[in-house]
Amino acid sequence: MSFEPSSRRSFLATTAGLAGTALLSGPLGIVAPASAATGLAPTRSMPGGSNNYRPNARLVDRLGSGFFVRGKVQKAGDGAPLKGLRIQIWAATVLGGEPDPVNHGSVLTRGDGSFELEMAQIVPNFGQPHAHLAYDDGAFQTVFLRPVMPSARDKSVSANFVLASA
DSSP states (O other): OOHHHHHHHHHHHHHHHHHHHHHBBOSOOOOOOGGGHHHHHOOOOOTTTTOOOTTOOOOOOOOOOEEEEEEEEEETTTBBBOOOOOOEEEOOBTBBBBTTTEEEEEEEOOOEHHHHHHEBBEETTTTEEEEEEESSSSSOEEEEOOOOOOOOSSSEEEEEEEOOOO
């Protein structure tokens, strides 16, 4: 089937208009103003994120070398960076499995909300190379993340938190 140029333009314009309306529609099909979508939504916990979690894991400078876990922590709503929050990180690495203490540690967020932990190379666990990260202090709602790496050869993984008040 082919469209004439004017018909194709009409079709594309109509389709784009309908798609735009659908994106602005609420769950009941009510059109909402674009400004209603402002603000940063909180991060939801991922399934399996809390496996082998340890409350109050020790603060560490590093857990091995050669692999980096990085991210940023922001406040839901206004997106303000959150400084001094504890982020727990653990994974199966070349040094051992997820439950091994050598693969568990916490870091504090910097002034810009960023964090970073250097650790040993992450290896596949249950078929997928992945890390676990948690925010679990009391000021904000607890969030567990489990980012999966595309390849076991990757040298870093990132995960960002947007936290809602507790």
